[in-house]
Structures are given as C-alpha cells and as structure tokens.
Amino acid sequence: MDSSDTKLIDALFTVIAEQGWRGVTPVRLAALSGIPASELVRRFPSRLDLLRLHADWVAAQVSAGTVPGQGGTPRDRVFDVLMRGVDALLPHRAGMLRLMSDMRRDGVLAGALFPILQRSMGRMLDAAELDSTGLQGRLRAAGLVGVWLMTLRAWEKDDTVDMGPTMAALDRALDRAEQTARSLRLEPGDLTPPAMEA
DSSP: OOHHHHHHHHHHHHHHHHHOGGGOOHHHHHHHHOOOHHHHHHHOSSHHHHHHHHHHHHHHHHHHTOOTTOOSOHHHHHHHHHHHHHHHHGGGHHHHHHHHHHHHHOHHHHHHHHHHHHHHHHHHHHHTTOOOOHHHHHHHHHHHHHHHHHHHHHHHHOOOSSOHHHHHHHHHHHHHHHHTHHHHTOOTTSSOOGGGOO
C-alpha cells in the first residue's frame, strides 16, 4: 500500500468524523487527499471499496508486526492480533467512532460491512497462524467478527492509556466464543486458554 492510499485513508476518516458516512464524497476526499476526484471514482466505484481499503490497511499493519512461529496458545495469538488491530485504529479514532455510530442507525451499512469484516477477520486468523480456509475457516472468521464488534463497543468508551477495559472486553468475548466453539465449528482448543483445555 503506497503513501497515496495512506493519505486517502486519513482523508476518509477525517470526512467521516466531520460529515458522517453519508457525507463521504469524491470531491471532499479529493480536497483532503490531493487525489483527483476522477481517479477516486475510477478506483473506488463504491464508498464501501474505501472501507475495504482501510480493512486491508489494518490487516497489513497487524501482519507487519507478526513474528512467524510466534508460539503461545491459539487464544493468546488471537488476543494479540486483535489488540494490534485495535491499535491500528487509533490514528482514525474520531472517524471510526462516527462510523460505528452511523452503522447502528443504518441497517444497510451494517449489513454491507459484514463481508468486509469477515474477510478482515480471516486475515487476522492468518496472522494468528490459524486456518482461515474452507468452511471451518469461514465460520471461524464469522465468529471472530462478533468478538471484534464486542471489543470495539468497549473501545468506543475506553479513554484509558493502557486500554484495560478494551482488553478485558476482548478477553470476555473470547471466553464467549470458546463456549460456543461447537456452533462455530472451531477445532478443540482454538480459543481455549491452557487451564481450560481438556
């Protein structure tokens, strides 16, 4: 991802913070990013394509900080990559909070975001060295979307430096995911801490 894409993502969340999701237009993005509106329309026919770009950017940030063969339990690795995903949202916090607020009022937007989030969670699973392929992989990713959204709800209200409330919410969400692992078709122990493993 080049610097122009980074500028575009910065512009996107500046516009969302100030104007909301419905206020995102090629003209406003062009004014802030320096990318011609005609190029933006060509590259991103839908505003959702911009959110896909951002999701890819977040996943790339997480992947860049991942050490192959990092060890630890699967649950620990999932916790780590999701918290690094939260860290990647910090530069655009105001825009993210406005987007989350808009999503709660716009069922169409919420529904359209689910496939984007599921694809992004697949990449998080890859970073955590868990299989994201096939039916089980898709079910894992879908389950992780719920974990991610629960975590973001806590992050929305978390103004602490160490993000303790967000980490606690993520831990609880992973507990819940582990309890419903059978319905998510997770392999035994995928999200289970060592003390709870059979």
